[in-house]
Amino acid sequence: MGTDLDFVIFGFGGDLSRRKLIPALYELYVSGIVNENAQITALGRKDYSSDDFAELIEEAIREGKGNPPLEFIKPFSALFTYHKMDISSKDDYQGLRELLDRSKASKVIYYYAISPSLYTEVSENLFSAGLSEEKEGQKVIAIIEKPFGHDWASSIALNNDLHKFFKESQLYRIDHYLGKETVQNILVTRFSNSIFEPLWNRNYIDYVEISAYESLSVGNRIGYYDNAGALRDMVQNHLLQVLAIIAMEPPVSASADCLRNEMVKVFQSLRPFSDGDVKRDVVRAQYASTSLGPGYLEEKGVRPLSKTETYVAIKCYIDSWRWSGVPFYIKTGKALKSSSSEVVIHFKDNPHKIFSENENLSSEPNQLIIRIQPDEGMVLRIGMKIPGPGFNIRQTELDFHYSDSKDLRISDSYVRLISDAIHGDPTLYQRSDAIELTWKYVDPILKAWKEDDSIPLYSYKRGSWGPENAELLLSGKENSWRIPCSRMDSQGFCSL
Ligand SMILES: NC(=O)c1ccc[n+]([C@@H]2O[C@H](COP(=O)([O-])OP(=O)(O)OC[C@H]3O[C@@H](n4cnc5c(N)ncnc54)[C@H](OP(=O)(O)O)[C@@H]3O)[C@@H](O)[C@H]2O)c1
Numbered sequence: 485m486g487t488d489l490d491f492v493i494f495g496f497g498g499d500l501s502r503r504k505l506i507p508a509l510y511e512l513y514v515s516g517i518v519n520e521n522a523q524i525t526a527l528g529r530k531d532y533s534s535d536d537f538a539e540l541i542e543e544a545i546r547e548g549k550g551n552p553p554l555e556f557i558k559p560f561s562a563l564f565t566y567h568k569m570d571i572s573s574k575d576d577y578q579g580l581r582e583l584l585d586r587s588k589a590s591k592v593i594y595y596y597a598i599s600p601s602l603y604t605e606v607s608e609n610l611f612s613a614g615l616s617e618e619k620e621g622q623k624v625i626a627i628i629e630k631p632f633g634h635d636w637a638s639s640i641a642l643n644n645d646l647h648k649f650f651k652e653s654q655l656y657r658i659d660h661y662l663g664k665e666t667v668q669n670i671l672v673t674r675f676s677n678s679i680f681e682p683l684w685n686r687n688y689i690d691y692v693e694i695s696a697y698e699s700l701s702v703g704n705r706i707g708y709y710d711n712a713g714a715l716r717d718m719v720q721n722h723l724l725q726v727l728a729i730i731a732m733e734p735p736v737s738a739s740a741d742c743l744r745n746e747m748v749k750v751f752q753s754l755r756p757f758s759d760g761d762v763k764r765d766v767v768r769a770q771y772a773s774t775s776l777g778p779g780y781l782e783e784k785g786v787r788p789l790s791k792t793e794t795y796v797a798i799k800c801y802i803d804s805w806r807w808s809g810v811p812f813y814i815k816t817g818k819a820l821k822s823s824s825s826e827v828v829i830h831f832k833d834n835p836h837k838i839f840s841e842n843e844n845l846s847s848e849p850n851q852l853i854i855r856i857q858p859d860e861g862m863v864l865r866i867g868m869k870i871p872g873p874g875f876n877i878r879q880t881e882l883d884f885h886y887s888d889s890k891d892l893r894i895s896d897s898y899v900r901l902i903s904d905a906i907h908g909d910p911t912l913y914q915r916s917d918a919i920e921l922t923w924k925y926v927d928p929i930l931k932a933w934k935e936d937d938s939i940p941l942y943s944y945k946r947g948s949w950g951p952e953n954a955e956l957l958l959s960g961k962e963n964s965w966r967i968p969c970s971r972m973d974s975q976g977f978c979s980l
Pocket residue numbers: 494495496497498499500501527528529530569570571572596597598599600629630631
């Protein structure tokens with residue numbers, strides 16, 4: 485029987501391949517989505533003995549977070565072929581061509597786990613070797629990692645370059661946030677339940693928070709991060725994708741085209757920033773040292789006097805009938821008090837309060853909290869009567885944790901995304917127009933920060949919730965940030 489899948493990893497020896505790709509492919513092998521008829525070709529510059537190579541695969545699987553059964557490691561490792569080559573050298577592609585010609589798989593997937601500076605060169609080399617073209621009965625795709633460009637112009641240039649060597653339908657630009665079950669569950673919550681959609685607009689929603697807090701500092705990705713910062717690293721891609729899913733109109737169907745068209749419409753409706761808006765609606769900051777560790781500027785590898793932001797908060801508006809006047813606050817940062825990503829939908833308050841004169845025990849606006857990670861799940865905060873005389877009210881939570889359902893297991897987002905690529909489903913991958921629009925949106929912020937020295941770069945304490953100045957963005961006096969909290973104590977209060 486011939487090979488039905490050729491999965492080619494560019495950058496096999498790198499961090500992404502070890503931490504994400506190999507464990508994800510193993511999980512797909514255990515579930516049968518990758519089977520004995522697959523060939524996984526690992527490309528790299530190093531020499532490995534066959535023992536070292538097998539050990540590397542086994543270690544990656546054991547260190548992976550999915551906790552899968554380990555008895556399939558041997559047959560899974562047998563699917564791998566290591567091929568030493570310099571992926572920048574055109575001549576070296578002859579050997580790869582021979583390998584792939586031999587297997588004649590019906591599906592070829594190239595995974596670019598390499599520096600973005602190599603994306604165009606590798607694509608051109610594949611094209612020149614005749615390896616990017618789809619032949620009769622064969623599908624060929626390239627999965628491309630973020631960052632996809634570093635500003636609007638470079639994202640357009642990269643799309644133009646890649647389109648010389650691949651058709652758009654062959655390009656799968658990965659954003660692992662879209663592979664998260666909890667992000668996809670936002671779609672299900674909105675479009676499979678009839679109770680939310682009527683309320684999902686400016687008439688009932690006061691404001692929306694989308695936050696991704698990380699307790700880790702920049703770690704060993706300083707070289708990349710110091711040239712990127714929080715806006716490029718988190719907002720342009722992950723958090724704007726989440727915003728699009730929260731804000732999109734109901735699609736006609738869940739097909740790739742319908743969903744991606746609706747997401748693009750949200751990006752087209754984002755109100756563009758002018759220079760003055762950046763000063764007013766965007767707060768950037770860097771972490772400073774505390775007893776928990778050094779400040780950003782003292783981290784090894786950071787450029788002296790680097791102005792790279794490790795925290796950013798943005799007030800966004802979507803100019804559409806549905807969202808007119810509703811602020812969306814996006815916040816993300818590193819070296820914060822704890823790690824948590826969530827969306828909070830803040831509903832409007834009651835127009836008229838009839839219960840309780842005691843303002844501490846009266847109704848409060850409802851919140852729907854979608855926990856993306858950790859402790860994936862969802863909470864609806866509602867007012868309940870405190871038993872006893874009168875109508876005193878306490879906020880309580882209808883709280884769902886995926887972890888409480890023993891039969892539901894959440895895999896890493898790479899498992900879902902690679903599985904979709906194998907099945908030829910691009911729904912959760914980003915289209916070229918979406919990428920360019922999200923860069924177009926953040927571009928004026930990058931430009932203003934670069935050109936206007938009067939825009940402050942605030943400081944926040946390592947281990948805090950970020951700079952106090954972020955609260956300057958809050959529009960109404962009633963608006964406030966939610967402190968993330970995954971579990972409530974027995975009294976119903978946040979245990980943080
Ligand atoms: N790591 C993450 O958590 C993460 C998260 C999101 C996105 N990404 C993206 O994923 C991509 C890979 O990241 P990474 O962290 O895995 O990078 P990495 O650890 O630096 O790995 C890159 C790999 O590419 C190989 N390589 C470079 N030039 C080569 C050449 N000419 N011929 C053959 N192999 C070559 C390197 O081989 P050598 O070992 O021989 O140098 C290395 O194994 C990047 O685009 C990154 O932005 C990574």
